[in-house]
Amino acid sequence: MQSTLSNKEVGNIMKSLAALMELHEENPFKIKSYANAAFQLSRIPDVVMEMDRTTMEQTKGIGKSVAAKLVELRETGDIEALRKLLDMTPAGIIDMLQIKGLGAKKVRVIWKELGVEDVGELLYACYENRLAKLKGFGEKTQESVIQSIEYYQANLGKFHFATALQQAALMEADWKQSTAWSRTGALRREAIVIEQLEWLTTAGLEELPVPGGWQQSENGWVAVSPGGIPMVLHVAEAAQWATTLLVTTGNEAHVDFVLSKVEDPQQPFEDEAAIYKAAGLTFVPAFLREDLAEWEYNDQASADAIISMEDIQGVVHNHSTWSDGRNTIREMAEACMARGYTYLVMSDHSKTAVYAGGLDIQQVRLQQEEIDRLNEELAPFKIFKSIESDILNDGSLDYPDEVLASFDLVIASVHSNLRMDAAKANERLLRAIENPYTSILGHMTGRLLLSRPGYPVDHQLIIDACAANRVAIEVNANPYRLDMDYHWIPYAQEKGIWIPVNPDAHSTAGIDDIYFGVTAARKGGLRRRHVLNALPLSEFEKWLKDRKAAKGIA
Ligand SMILES: [Zn+2]
Ligand SMILES: [Zn+2]
Structure with a gap:
């Protein structure tokens, strides 16, 4: 026979039951009685699980329906209703219920409206400012969720x-x-x-x-x-x-x-x-x-020097208020100038990324007009027109060719349907890489460090394809991604791949994440001469032009 559960332990079980029922929008009266029991249980001096049923029912805060659950728990070691709810709930959602300041109602909104199913994805959604934009959330909640998750992850030991x-x-x-x-x-x-x-x-x-x-x-x-x-x-x-x-x-x-x-x-x-x-x-x-x-490695002073922060000339892969960023394009440009960078590549989300305010074709035109105006004003600083195009489920990009042609460069990234087997993931990426408009492959595996493994790509196959199609592969510098992983940098360099170190900034502060990308990339021995955004502005422009010419899309 198992040892008797303490009132506190029983209270926690009732608390889980109430939370899960709330998550699945069950009878609010029952939820209330279980939540109340959870609260009262720790205040009852006698051990509830040692009481007979009648005493339980008469104890303040327990009552009939809760007593029935407790007796079931005592007799079977389980509560069927709880087990059913657990079966219906992804493990990551259950983890999320532990995060302080969220609660079942909010977790439900996050789950159902953002499609976020684990804590790591949630943290990332916060960094992309998506939580703040949800109804009933706001910046303050988002900030406290970030803190709670960081604490939660701290407890996991990494x-x-x-x-x-x-x-x-x-x-x-x-x-x-x-x-x-x-x-x-x-x-x-x-x-x-x-x-x-x-x-x-x-x-x-x-x-x-x-x-x-x-x-x-x-x-x-x-x-x-x-x-x-x-x-x-x-x-x-x-x-x-x-x-x-x-x-x-x-x-x-x-x-x-x-x-x-x-x-x-x-x-x-x-x-x-x-x-x-x-x-x-x-x-x-x-x-x-x-x-x-x-x-x-031999000599840092040689032409074969390993990348360092001082080598970075331009800031590639950035989001603005046009999609899910916090700052305007002007603010992003001014922040780059203040940091001594000479160019900025704006790559807001594409139209399929509805959750991130992806741009429809009309918005793409309007944004490009804004960039033209800013470029006149801010010259010689230059803003390049780009998009972070979703790689759709079949590997195609998110706009018709004439829209894709309007960009200086296209970053192609997977953001949806991340659960793929290796064959599907490879096929999907290969098709995107073979699209002549794809200039850079964004966060190659979709991993979120410490919370979500990447989809299972064959790195060698993908790197080979990028080499064959003149597609650069970013090191996404967000410290939660650092994707492509630095272990693949030696091979990518051997294949002559261009590797920009991209902040994927969603705010002016995010630009500084380049530091984490550089720090990770140099562990793989990334050389300056392979880093696309270590090129001075004129050479970066030439790279784009040559690439378009070679692809016949100029
Ligand atoms: Zn992305
Ligand atoms: Zn991005």
């Missing part, structure tokens, strides 16, 4: 690099620069997903204060950041600093290879560079140490 970085900086702000400390581990490697924040120091713990203080554990000194990220502090003696930094930075395969080439790894080294030197290897910066692209 964190986006952007979140980890923000938390790390928060800690480091209190540490003296004069103290010997360094980031290490995945944080120092700038991994796209991070489980803990790690530092190395030769100083005493008091030099690196954290809220709550460091606690001793088997793995060194540990603590938890205010956002819930585990933190580890390694302490080394000065003589072992360089080796400990190398080893804790990782990754393991990289470290093993380097140390296997060093005759006496125990000897003290001046710094990491001395270890690489002793190994007869070129020094490898921490971000590249993934046993992936670093062994071809």
